[in-house]
Amino acid sequence: MLQGKKAFIFGVLNDRSLGWHIADQLHKHGCEMGFSCLPGERFERRVARATESFRPRFLTPCDVTRDEDIAAAFQVAAEQFGTFDILVHSIAFAPRETFEKPFLETTREAWRTALDVSAYSLVALSRAALPLMNPGGSILTLTYHAAEKYVPDYNMMAVAKAALECSVRYLATELGRKEKRIRVNALSAGAVKTVAATGTGEIDRMIEHYRARAPLAWGDDASSEHVGKAGLYLLSDLASGVTGEVHYVDGGYNVMGW
Numbered sequence: 001m002l003q004g005k006k007a008f009i010f011g012v013l014n015d016r017s018l019g020w021h022i023a024d025q026l027h028k029h030g031c032e033m034g035f036s037c038l039p040g041e042r043f044e045r046r047v048a049r050a051t052e053s054f055r056p057r058f059l060t061p062c063d064v065t066r067d068e069d070i071a072a073a074f075q076v077a078a079e080q081f082g083t084f085d086i087l088v089h090s091i092a093f094a095p096r097e098t099f100e101k102p103f104l105e106t107t108r109e110a111w112r113t114a115l116d117v118s119a120y121s122l123v124a125l126s127r128a129a130l131p132l133m134n135p136g137g138s139i140l141t142l143t144y145h146a147a148e149k150y151v152p153d154y155n156m157m158a159v160a161k162a163a164l165e166c167s168v169r170y171l172a173t174e175l176g177r178k179e180k181r182i183r184v185n186a187l188s189a190g191a192v193k194t195v196a197a198t199g200t201g202e203i204d205r206m207i208e209h210y211r212a213r214a215p216l217a218w219g220d221d222a223s224s225e226h227v228g229k230a231g232l233y234l235l236s237d238l239a240s241g242v243t244g245e246v247h248y249v250d251g252g253y254n255v256m257g258w
C-alpha cells in the first residue's frame with residue numbers, strides 16, 4: 001500500500017511507543033522510514049535498537065524546543081530522502097509537577113514547556129516539512145480525550161492537547177488549500193502503558209477504567225496495534241478525503257455517557 005513512499009517519524013522511544021506501532025504498520029506496508037529522537041547517546045542507542053528491524057534510512061537527534069535542532073533534522077531528511085510523503089508527530093511532555101499539583105498551581109514556566117513541546121512542535125515540524133513533502137502527503141499527530149473532557153490529574157497536558165487539536169484544524173485548512181494539498185489529522189488514542197503515559201502517574205488506574213467501560217476490549221497488547229493500524233489508514237491514500245479530524249481509537253470509550 002505504501003510502496004515507494006517515505007516517512008519521517010518523531011517520537012519513538014522504545015517498542016511500546018505509539019509512534020513505534022504506527023511505524024510498524026507503515027513498514028509492513030512497504031514504507032521507507034527515517035526517525036528522530038531526543039539528543040544524547042542514551043536516547044540514540046535506545047531508539048536505534050527499537051527501530052533496527054525497520055531498516056531506517058537515518059536516525060537524527062532533535063529536541064523539538066530548539067529551532068536549530070529542527071532545521072538540522074530536516075536537513076538530514078533532505079539529504080537522505082530528497083522529498084518524503086509522511087510526517088508523524090508522536091511527542092508530548094509536561095513537567096512532572098503539573099500531574100501532581102492542583103491545576104490552579106500551574107506555573108507560567110510549566111505552561112510554556114507543556115505547550116511548546118506538546119503543541120507548538122507540530123506547527124514547527126509541519127513548517128519545516130512542507131517544502132520537502134510530496135503533493136498529497138499526510139501529517140499525523142497523537143492526542144488524548146482529556147483535550148475535550150475532564151480527566152483527573154491530566155491538567156497541563158489536557159490544555160496542551162486542546163491546543164494541539166485546534167492546531168490540527170488550522171494546519172489542515174492552510175495546507176489543504178495549498179498546491180500540495182497536504183492532509184493533517186490527529187489520532188486520539190485510548191490509554192496505553194508507555195513511558196510518557198507512566199509519567200502521568202495514573203496509567204494503571206486509567207487502563208482499569210478503560211477495561212471496565214470501553215465497549216471493545218482495551219488495555220491489552222492489541223491496543224497499541226489498533227492505534228498503529230488507524231495510523232496507517234490516516235497516513236495512506238485510504239484516507240485521501242480526510243483532513244482536520246480527531247479520530248478516536250480507544251475501543252469506543254469516548255462515546256460512553258454512563
Ligand SMILES: NC(=O)c1ccc[n+]([C@@H]2O[C@H](COP(=O)([O-])OP(=O)(O)OC[C@H]3O[C@@H](n4cnc5c(N)ncnc54)[C@H](O)[C@@H]3O)[C@@H](O)[C@H]2O)c1
Binds near residue numbers: 014037065
Ligand atoms: N500512551 C497513551 O496512553 C497515550 C494516549 C493518547 C495519546 N498519547 C500520545 O501519544 C504520543 C506518544 O506518546 P507515547 O505514549 O507513545 O509515549 P513515549 O514516551 O513512547 O513517546 C513520547 C515521545 O516524546 C518524545 N519527546 C518528549 N520531549 C521531546 C522533545 N523536547 N523533543 C523531541 N522529542 C521529545 C520522547 O523522546 C518520546 O519519544 C504523545 O503525544 C502522547 O501524549 C499517548
